[in-house]
Amino acid sequence: MATPLDAQSVASAASLPRRKRRGLVRFMRNRAAVFGALLVALVVVMAVFAPWLTQYDPVRASFMTVRQAPSAAHWFGTDELGRDVLSRLLYGARASLLAGVVSVGIAVVLGVPLGLLAGYFGKLVDGVISRVADALLSIPFLILAIALSAFLGPSLTNAMAAIGISAMPRFIRLTRGQAISVKAEEYVEGARAIGLDHPRIILRYILPNVLPPIIVQASLTVASAIIAEASLSFLGLGQLPPAPSWGSMLNTAKDFVSQAPWMSIFPGIAIFLAVLGFNLVGDGLRDALDPRES
Numbered sequence: 103m104a105t106p107l108d109a110q111s112v113a114s115a116a117s118l119p120r121r122k123r124r125g126l127v128r129f130m131r132n133r134a135a136v137f138g139a140l141l142v143a144l145v146v147v148m149a150v151f152a153p154w155l156t157q158y159d160p161v162r163a164s165f166m167t168v169r170q171a172p173s174a175a176h177w178f179g180t181d182e183l184g185r186d187v188l189s190r191l192l193y194g195a196r197a198s199l200l201a202g203v204v205s206v207g208i209a210v211v212l213g214v215p216l217g218l219l220a221g222y223f224g225k226l227v228d229g230v231i232s233r234v235a236d237a238l239l240s241i242p243f244l245i246l247a248i249a250l251s252a253f254l255g256p257s258l259t260n261a262m263a264a265i266g267i268s269a270m271p272r273f274i275r276l277t278r279g280q281a282i283s284v285k286a287e288e289y290v291e292g293a294r295a296i297g298l299d300h301p302r303i304i305l306r307y308i309l310p311n312v313l314p315p316i317i318v319q320a321s322l323t324v325a326s327a328i329i330a331e332a333s334l335s336f337l338g339l340g341q342l343p344p345a346p347s348w349g350s351m352l353n354t355a356k357d358f359v360s361q362a363p364w365m366s367i368f369p370g371i372a373i374f375l376a377v378l379g380f381n382l383v384g385d386g387l388r389d390a391l392d393p394r395e396s
Contacts, residue, residue, distance in 0.1 A: 134386065141379025145375075156192055157189075160190045167184040197347045201262050201327055212270045214277050217276065235271040235275055246264075250263070251264040256342060261334045265330045265331065317391065324380045332347070332349035336353045351365070
């Protein structure tokens with residue numbers, strides 16, 4: 103004989119596909135979100151298909167074509183070593199996208215479990231985890247990422263780790279607040295009453311109900327991570343030359359703003375569009391996953 107808790111779980115599972123369809127419809131009706139998704143798709147295409155979108159080696163110098171203006175041969179011009187700016191822009195999208203996704207993945211993997219533990223158990227566990235998160239949140243995100251990256255050493259891998267650790271407190275605080283709210287629901291109390299252990303309650307009843315805001319926060323944090331990676335590369339703490347990165351391209355271009363403005367214009371536009379795309383997608387997901395709109 104099914105218990106009321108089991109019946110509620112079945113009903114909730116049956117309504118999940120309907121909620122997903124409604125969320126997808128609301129997202130597709132949001133023109134700004136769709137535009138953002140197209141920008142994100144453009145960045146993904148640039149990163150994945152870079153070898154097929156350009157005929158030039160992004161790291162090979164050509165001193166016969168130093169700082170040439172945009173032309174039919176080089177659509178975005180060349181840099182101070184004669185390298186094609188478009189090819190470096192395409193390959194640089196890999197570093198930015200990788201840094202955004204991997205860094206946020208690190209923040210989610212570390213932050214969500216800690217937030218669940220703090221929100222569900224409370225008391226001493228909550229006190230310790232929350233104080234650590236508050237201490238990290240007291241330091242500006244980019245400053246903390248720069249400090250950690252400088253400590254770990256300059257490389258894209260270390261930059262991603264530094265950005266991920268710097269973004270982790272956001273997910274701890276968000277997950278903790280959501281877990282505190284969800285654990286007070288009747289179905290969680292019912293799960294405790296029938297003797298379910300803590301790991302099962304957390305994984306089956308709390309985690310699925312805190313995922314929507316985490317997904318929204320993750321999409322918005324990718325945009326922050328892309329800016330952070332560009333900033334670290336600009337400072338020489340991220341992707342190391344001659345490997346292309348939008349931030350390192352801007353660092354080089356700062357010395358040639360008057361002679362070769364295209365060297366800074368196109369990487370700047372690329373960063374702007376990538377960040378705009380992820381922010382618009384995040385805003386669209388927030389509206390689409392809002393339970394008040396269900």
